[in-house]
Amino acid sequence: MQYSQLRIGFIGAGKAASALAMALYRSGWQVSAIYSRSWNRAVDLCKSVSANLCLTTYDVLLRADVVFICIPDRFIQQVAYQLARCPSSLEGKCIVHTSGTLDIDVLEPVRASGGLIGIFHPYQTLASRDSWKLLSKSFVGIDAPDPVFQLLSDIVRSIALDFFDLRNVSRVPYHISAVMASNYLIALLLESRYLLEKAGIPQDQAYRAVISLAVGALQNASELGLENAITGPLSRGDIITLHKHLQYLENAELYKALTAYKSLGLLLLEHIKKGKGKHIPIDQLDSLLGL
Numbered sequence: 001m002q003y004s005q006l007r008i009g010f011i012g013a014g015k016a017a018s019a020l021a022m023a024l025y026r027s028g029w030q031v032s033a034i035y036s037r038s039w040n041r042a043v044d045l046c047k048s049v050s051a052n053l054c055l056t057t058y059d060v061l062l063r064a065d066v067v068f069i070c071i072p073d074r075f076i077q078q079v080a081y082q083l084a085r086c087p088s089s090l091e092g093k094c095i096v097h098t099s100g101t102l103d104i105d106v107l108e109p110v111r112a113s114g115g116l117i118g119i120f121h122p123y124q125t126l127a128s129r130d131s132w133k134l135l136s137k138s139f140v141g142i143d144a145p146d147p148v149f150q151l152l153s154d155i156v157r158s159i160a161l162d163f164f165d166l167r168n169v170s171r172v173p174y175h176i177s178a179v180m181a182s183n184y185l186i187a188l189l190l191e192s193r194y195l196l197e198k199a200g201i202p203q204d205q206a207y208r209a210v211i212s213l214a215v216g217a218l219q220n221a222s223e224l225g226l227e228n229a230i231t232g233p234l235s236r237g238d239i240i241t242l243h244k245h246l247q248y249l250e251n252a253e254l255y256k257a258l259t260a261y262k263s264l265g266l267l268l269l270e271h272i273k274k275g276k277g278k279h280i281p282i283d284q285l286d287s288l289l290g291l
């Protein structure tokens, strides 16, 4: 089949589905069908990508050749069983999920009923429909037997930067890495903003200041490499400063922040040790941070 005739459908109309559907639509793919649990998000997305609103998952199968399942991981297998029971044939239909952690086997019911299966996991944080813009600079992890692998890699080339071949990749550490670089980064920024406000900086300034600092750190990391972007009291061996930070968090009873500060400090120290750590009191820093 010519790619120009290929119809793409979505089950789910949340953050990932919205960003992917927009990216595909804007790259000239035909987004033909969308179904989701609640209609309002699906209706909105259908309008943005000129797709048909579907009332059932079967309806998506009838109107699409490639179906992206973009729903919370815990429901994917249930939907796979549902699709496998579809009264019309799954022959030639390609069903992919977008989960970072779940294996391709979760789609086994679809494969057993004659469908083709795959994984298409954007290694990017997709927070809204506008996140489609981030995809062009992002990697996408794909896993599928041929010829679906070829199709998915062609789709990646049209909307994203490059793909990871997930066929021999250990998926759990792969996905932990994604969670740490995006979701947990946001957790740190939320805590940083809270601490700035607690210190007495007005709320609107606190948000802008934290964002500008984090953008600076990411810019350094991008231009100099991760190891060369390390700055701060640990990299200088400033024991007294570290001691004051820990004491403050303890006295303020910010125990979760204290645990995070210590854990991340220990992780950072590992990298400092490998680099120019010779001139700093590593052992003292290590024992102060010890959990």
Ligand SMILES: NC(=O)c1ccc[n+]([C@@H]2O[C@H](COP(=O)([O-])OP(=O)(O)OC[C@H]3O[C@@H](n4cnc5c(N)ncnc54)[C@H](OP(=O)(O)O)[C@@H]3O)[C@@H](O)[C@H]2O)c1
Pocket: 011, 012, 013, 014, 015, 016, 017, 035, 036, 037, 038, 041, 069, 070, 071, 072, 073, 075, 079, 098, 099, 100, 121, 122, 123, 124, 125, 126, 127
């Ligand atoms: N967001 C990201 O950054 C990102 C990146 C890479 C991969 N992913 C993957 O994409 C998938 C979806 O994540 P998300 O962030 O887009 O989640 P989300 O924003 O919470 O959206 C989930 C969507 O699925 C719908 N839904 C839930 N259960 C359903 C069911 N049983 N049948 C049909 N639709 C159902 C929800 O409907 P309601 O509106 O009724 O809740 C919602 O539209 C996950 O597997 C995730 O691992 C996400």
